[in-house]
Amino acid sequence: MAESAFSYFFMAWINPHLMFLTAAGTFAGIYIGAIPGLSVTMAVSILISFTFSWDVNEALALMVGVYCGGVYGGSRSAILLNIPGAPAAIATAFDGFPLAERGEAGRAIGVSTVISVVGGFIGVIVLAAAAPMVSEFSLMFAPRDYLLLAVMGILLVGSLSGESMAKGIFAGAFGVILGLVGMDPLTAEGRFTFGTVALLGGVHFVIAMIGLFGVSEALFQLRQIGTTPVKQDVSKILPSWSVILKYLPLSIRTSFIGVFIGALPGTGGDIAALLAYDHARRSVKNPSRPFGKGAYEGLIAPESANNAAIGGAYIPMLTLGIPGDAVTAVIIGALFIHGLKPGPMLMIETPHLFWFTVGNLALANIFLLIFGLTGIRLFAKIVELPKGILIPMIIVLSVIGTYAIENSLVHVYWMLGFGIFGYILKMYGFQVGPIILGVILGPLMDVSYRRAVMSCRNIFHAFLLELVTHPISLILTLSVFFMLISQTPIWPWFLNLLKKKEK
Numbered sequence: 094m095a096e097s098a099f100s101y102f103f104m105a106w107i108n109p110h111l112m113f114l115t116a117a118g119t120f121a122g123i124y125i126g127a128i129p130g131l132s133v134t135m136a137v138s139i140l141i142s143f144t145f146s147w148d149v150n151e152a153l154a155l156m157v158g159v160y161c162g163g164v165y166g167g168s169r170s171a172i173l174l175n176i177p178g179a180p181a182a183i184a185t186a187f188d189g190f191p192l193a194e195r196g197e198a199g200r201a202i203g204v205s206t207v208i209s210v211v212g213g214f215i216g217v218i219v220l221a222a223a224a225p226m227v228s229e230f231s232l233m234f235a236p237r238d239y240l241l242l243a244v245m246g247i248l249l250v251g252s253l254s255g256e257s258m259a260k261g262i263f264a265g266a267f268g269v270i271l272g273l274v275g276m277d278p279l280t281a282e283g284r285f286t287f288g289t290v291a292l293l294g295g296v297h298f299v300i301a302m303i304g305l306f307g308v309s310e311a312l313f314q315l316r317q318i319g320t321t322p323v324k325q326d327v328s329k330i331l332p333s334w335s336v337i338l339k340y341l342p343l344s345i346r347t348s349f350i351g352v353f354i355g356a357l358p359g360t361g362g363d364i365a366a367l368l369a370y371d372h373a374r375r376s377v378k379n380p381s382r383p384f385g386k387g388a389y390e391g392l393i394a395p396e397s398a399n400n401a402a403i404g405g406a407y408i409p410m411l412t413l414g415i416p417g418d419a420v421t422a423v424i425i426g427a428l429f430i431h432g433l434k435p436g437p438m439l440m441i442e443t444p445h446l447f448w449f450t451v452g453n454l455a456l457a458n459i460f461l462l463i464f465g466l467t468g469i470r471l472f473a474k475i476v477e478l479p480k481g482i483l484i485p486m487i488i489v490l491s492v493i494g495t496y497a498i499e500n501s502l503v504h505v506y507w508m509l510g511f512g513i514f515g516y517i518l519k520m521y522g523f524q525v526g527p528i529i530l531g532v533i534l535g536p537l538m539d540v541s542y543r544r545a546v547m548s549c550r551n552i553f554h555a556f557l558l559e560l561v562t563h564p565i566s567l568i569l570t571l572s573v574f575f576m577l578i579s580q581t582p583i584w585p586w587f588l589n590l591l592k593k594k595e596k
Contacts, residue, residue: 101445102452104150111154115453118158119460125159126166126178128494133163133179134419141427149431149446154453156427160420161457164362164399165209165465172201172392174487176307180298180533181362181399183526184370186306188384188391195387199469203330204389205396206465207337208344212397213458215348216355216404221451224408234357236544237559241569242357243538246364246530248576260523268531269538271296278540291503298532300495300508305525307491308512311484313519330469343390344397347372351398355405361418362399362406363533369398404454410435411447 105111125136136159144152167179172189185205192201247265274285275295286292347369354365373384373394380388402418410421425435433439439446495508515525549555560570 101448102455104449105154105453105456111150111453112456114151114154115158115456116460116464118155118160119162119457120158120464122159122162122164123166123169123461123464124162126163126182127169128178128490133160134423136163137420137423137427141423141430144427145430149428149433150449152427152431153424153446153450156424157450157453158457158460160424161213161400161403161454161461162464164403165206165396165461168205168209168396169202172205173198174307175310176487176491177302179362180302180529181366181402182395183302183306183363183529184366184395185392185399187370187526188382188386188388191385191387192389192392197387199330200332201389201392202469203466204332204336204340205392206462207332208340208393209396209400209465210458210462211337211341211344212348212351212400213403213461214455215345215397216352216401217451217454217458218404219349219352219401220404220407220411220454221448224412224447230356233565235559235563235566236541236548237556237563238565238569239357239360240538240541240545241560241566241573242354242360242364243534243541244573245569245576246367246534247527247538248573261527264518264523264525264527265531268301268528268533269535270531271301271528272298272532272535273539278536279543296507296532297498297504298529299498300504301511301532302529303491303495304508304511305515305528307487308509309515309519309525311487311491312512312516314480314484331466340389340393343373343377344393346376347394347398348401351401352405352408354398355402355418356408360402360537362402363530365402365405366395366399367530369394400458407450407454411439411450 105115122133122136126133137156140152140156140159144155164179164181167177167182168185168189169178171177171182171186172193175186175190177183177186189201189205192198247262247269270285272295274292276282276293277284283293350369350372351362351365354360354368355362370391373380373390377388377390380390382388384391406418406421410425428435428439433443433446491508491512492505495504496502498504515528518525518528545559546556549559560566
């Protein structure tokens with residue numbers, strides 16, 4: 094059995110055709126992920142129509158490559174243009190773009206590439222060693238626990254919003270309201286649509302992300318139209334071993350956060366990256382720079398977590414037939430098309446598929462390191478373009494990426510509206526990141542809360558009781574409570590009061 098697992102693990106490594114497909118998928122994924130609007134989910138969905146007549150191993154090799162490359166690729170535009178190419182790269186932009194503004198885009202991309210590969214390999218190791226155990230533990234999470242995780246994500250915006258927690262909470266809550274626009278998932282009735290049919294489909298978070306990050310940033314940079322572009326230092330892209338070893342402990346910790354969050358059905362790399370970023374802010378005592386001002390720790394934490402979440406997302410998919418995120422949901426569809434049945438029987442009937450996927454993910458991470466460290470000098474030149482060229486280019490890319498989602502001009506208008514709105518928010522000191530996180534987490538909060546209350550037979554006090562009587566729920570509830578009081582002015586005031594009494 095061990096011999097068989099070993100041979101299937103290295104199948105893509107010794108088969109030139111499968112190796113080429115993995116490499117091609119990884120290369121394409123990097124550049125698809127770097128273009129705002131061209132999501133990894135969209136790319137994998139398109140691949141299904143091209144690969145349904147292929148052998149299952151060939152189809153999976155290409156999809157794994159695109160998946161790994163796409164999650165990493167979103168960091169490039171996040172660092173260079175402050176436009177996350179994917180939701181999982183939102184947290185990367187918090188410190189990645191300030192590094193580019195300092196002329197360190199080349200080094201930032203080099204560090205993020207190596208750390209992403211470290212996170213990816215940790216995800217693969219956990220997938221290979223502990224898939225059944227992690228899957229069983231993830232099934233212990235009830236709807237109320239997903240609600241608490243989403244609330245934690247919203248509360249984290251306080252630590253991502255500069256000095257004002259109130260502004261961060263307001264922006265996050267506004268994003269939640271935007272995320273609830275559209276058809277009610279349980280009753281199919283319109284919510285916040287104001288009788289407009291176009292709003293029944295809801296607000297697409299990618300459209301909001303491109304507008305609030307891309308167009309608003311372009312408008313914000315119009316004030317610097319006459320400034321000289323910052324010269325980027327691309328003399329040393331590959332980080333030294335001392336740099337890697339310095340940040341390795343943080344990378345390992347945040348990678349395990351990524352695997353754990355990725356293994357929870359329906360979460361994904363965006364929530365994993367956010368929680369990892371917050372962990373870095375709270376655990377790193379002496380960052381290289383203040384967080385939000387170009388701290389390498391703020392770049393490393395989300396990048397290791399979102400790539401580790403790939404291995405985590407495969408855990409419930411392969412062992413239980415439950416998608417860990419949107420991409421694995423599409424891959425489950427591909428497995429059904431090829432006559433396979435994802436779930437517990439997949440591990441029994443076709444165990445070779447599990448080990449082939451694990452080996453393929455490991456191979457894709459090797460290609461990610463190779464391709465991720467190439468083309469950086471060319472990419473870094475983007476930041477050095479004069480503002481008069483760069484700003485129109487950002488707007489054009491934003492329009493193209495938005496239109497490509499569903500070939501709809503209405504989406505383009507929405508994106509431009511979000512861009513103007515984001516510009517106004519920035520002028521008054523609000524951060525746009527919490528709004529996007531609210532749009533993403535809003536539906537999860539809504540569905541989880543309603544399922545949790547319905548499981549208690551609509552008795553609200555029974556729902557509140559469950560928050561403190563189940564171990565996982567109790568831990569999460571206490572985490573939410575301590576996060577709330579640690580980010581409010583009451584806590585420092587209380588500590589100062591205790592010190593005065595001691596004196």
